[in-house]
Amino acid sequence: MPSSIVSPLLSTFDSRGISEIASRFGQSKEALSKGLESSTASLLGALANKAGNSTWMSELFTLVSQAPSNINVYDLMGAVTDPNRVSPAASSLLSSGQKLLSLAFGSQQSSIIDAIGRSSGLRPGIVTGLMSMAAPMMIGTLGRLVRNDRMSPAGLARLLASEGEGVRDLLPAGVSNLIDAAPVTVTPSTRPIALGRIPEDEVPPEPAIEPTPKSLGLWWLIPALLLPVLIYWGYRARHPVIQVVPQNRLVIRTVPRNVFVNIPPNGVEARFLTFIRDPSKSVAGASWFDFDRLLFNTNSATLRQGSQEQLGNIAAVLKAYPNVHIQIGGFSDNSGNSALNLKLSQDRANAVMGKLIALGISPDRLEAQGYGEQFPVADNSTAEGRARNRRASIRLTEK
Numbered sequence: 001m002p003s004s005i006v007s008p009l010l011s012t013f014d015s016r017g018i019s020e021i022a023s024r025f026g027q028s029k030e031a032l033s034k035g036l037e038s039s040t041a042s043l044l045g046a047l048a049n050k051a052g053n054s055t056w057m058s059e060l061f062t063l064v065s066q067a068p069s070n071i072n073v074y075d076l077m078g079a080v081t082d083p084n085r086v087s088p089a090a091s092s093l094l095s096s097g098q099k100l101l102s103l104a105f106g107s108q109q110s111s112i113i114d115a116i117g118r119s120s121g122l123r124p125g126i127v128t129g130l131m132s133m134a135a136p137m138m139i140g141t142l143g144r145l146v147r148n149d150r151m152s153p154a155g156l157a158r159l160l161a162s163e164g165e166g167v168r169d170l171l172p173a174g175v176s177n178l179i180d181a182a183p184v185t186v187t188p189s190t191r192p193i194a195l196g197r198i199p200e201d202e203v204p205p206e207p208a209i210e211p212t213p214k215s216l217g218l219w220w221l222i223p224a225l226l227l228p229v230l231i232y233w234g235y236r237a238r239h240p241v242i243q244v245v246p247q248n249r250l251v252i253r254t255v256p257r258n259v260f261v262n263i264p265p266n267g268v269e270a271r272f273l274t275f276i277r278d279p280s281k282s283v284a285g286a287s288w289f290d291f292d293r294l295l296f297n298t299n300s301a302t303l304r305q306g307s308q309e310q311l312g313n314i315a316a317v318l319k320a321y322p323n324v325h326i327q328i329g330g331f332s333d334n335s336g337n338s339a340l341n342l343k344l345s346q347d348r349a350n351a352v353m354g355k356l357i358a359l360g361i362s363p364d365r366l367e368a369q370g371y372g373e374q375f376p377v378a379d380n381s382t383a384e385g386r387a388r389n390r391r392a393s394i395r396l397t398e399k
Contacts, residue, residue, distance in 0.1 A: 005163050006040050006170070009134075009141050012073050021077055021133075025126050035120035035127055040134045041170035042112055046104035046179045047138075048164020049306050051157040052293030054264060060103055061153040063096065067143030076136060080129045097135030108178045119172030149384045161295055162387030168297050168304075176305075268292050268394075269313040276321050276399055288329060288393040290377075294352070301347035303355060311352070314394070315359035325398035328352045330370040333386040338373055346370025352392055367397070 013021075013036060015029075022032040050056050071093060079090035086094075105112055113127045120127070146156060168176065264270065268289045275281050275289075294311070295304040303311075318324055330345030330352075349368035357363050378385035 005044060005138075005141055005145075006037070006167055009040055009137055010037060012137060013077075013133075017073060017077060021130075025122075025129065027122060027126065031121050032130075035116060035122045036130050036134065037170060038116045038120055038172050038175075039127060039130045040138065041167040042116060042172070042175050042179070043101070043104055043131070043134055043138055044160075045164055045167045045171055045175070046112075048160045048167075048295070049179050050104070051160040051164070052264070052267075052306070052310070054153070054157075054266065056103070057153045057157045060100075061146070061156055063099060063103070064139050064142040064146055064156070067096070067139045068093075069144070069147075071136060071140040073133075073137070076133055080132050093136040093139075094132060096139055097132055100135045100139055101131060105179075112175055112178050115172050115174045115178060145383060149382050151384055155384050155388075158292070159384050159387045161293070162390050164295060267310070269310065269317060272314070272394065273317055275396065276317070276324055283396045283399055286396045288395045290388075290391045290393045291352075294392050296348055296351075299344065301344065301351040303351055307355075311355050312359060315356055315361055318356070318361050318365065321399070323399060324396060325365045326367075326394045327397050328356075328366065328368045329393045329395070330368070331375060331389060331391050331393065332372050333376070333389040334373045334380045335386065342370055342372030344370075345372045348392055 018029050018032055018036075021036075022029045025032065047060065068089075072089070075087055075090050076093055079086040079094060101109060110124075113124050113131065116122070117124045117127045122130075142156065145151065145159065149155070151159065171179075268291055272289045275286070291310060293309065294307045296302060296307075297304060318326070328349045330347070330349035332341040332345045334341075346368070347370070349370050353363075353366050353368040356366060373389075376385075376389045377391075378388035380386050380389060
């Protein structure tokens with residue numbers, strides 16, 4: 001489905017505004033319009049691509065929640081095109097916009113600007129100006145949606161993930177790869193730590209050890225101490241083990257090789273895994289687990305690159321628990337033709353199943369079913385509700 005954020009946002013730049021910007025930059029209205037559309041779509045696509053990172057989403061949610069209710073687009077345009085017209089309000093908006101661009105693009109910002117420039121025929125400096133206008137307007141648009149629909153950070157993440165589908169066709173050549181490559185901003189207090197390793201800046205100094213006289217009388221203890229360790233690791237080699245590492249991330253050790261998979265603590269993988277491991281949970285009437293980082297191209301069953309991590313995690317869990325069978329469900333909102341929605345939901349369920357098979361899961365453990373508009377989990381009258389209803393899910397049928 002097309003994005004419902006980009007079009008209303010671009011409509012705030014009316015013909016008069018576009019003409020004024022084009023005149024000040026010495027460009028045609030057509031080139032400016034294309035550049036502004038590409039800039040806005042690239043920004044929204046980058047935000048959607050990172051929506052699955054809860055730490056990053058908290059930063060974005062704080063930024064958009066502080067956005068003013070109304071933004072004077074002409075004041076903003078004047079500030080970008082003429083430094084002598086920067087008002088205090090516009091200066092604050094431009095500063096917030098720069099924070100958003102940094103969050104969205106990271107170190108890929110200049111490369112993305114160059115790609116938009118090549119596509120639209122605009123100089124990088126002009127694209128930078130357009131980005132400087134698009135970013136505050138995006139903050140204002142998202143801020144209104146958060147307030148009007150009373151969204152949580154998770155709700156905003158779902159909306160962005162869904163809206164990202166609608167801008168893929170608007171992205172200039174090369175931007176998709178740059179967006180996928182842009183690193184997610186992680187603060188030092190929450191950066192991932194590899195299992196069994198402490199970052200060098202956090203390693204405590206080793207205490208001084210006084211030399212002791214050599215002794216040969218305790219060498220007989222070494223075999224006795226090693227025996228329990230060998231028994232322990234022999235057990236671990238035959239059984240999947242769940243370990244908790246710093247930053248509250250789960251790690252799965254699977255067989256036959258030691259494979260570590262980072263799982264967000266509140267993601268679908270963690271809840272799915274908890275259900276599998278809980279002997280009191282029965283598959284009879286089992287609930288659906290909605291994917292939270294699974295994205296498709298617009299009106300398509302083609303999975304986007306950002307979906308690989310979550311599907312890989314689910315495949316790893318299924319390999320660790322070979323008795324588990326699942327059903328994959330595809331669902332849609334009630335927009336458009338119901339028959340087409342049903343077909344698309346079935347195609348997407350099939351695509352997820354096909355990917356899991358490609359990752360080594362036996363087809364006889366999987367089934368796929370499209371449900372279309374049936375079984376909504378949210379109100380289709382709101383943007384967030386429609387985003388939540390457009391989903392792919394899994395549920396256990398055997399364990």
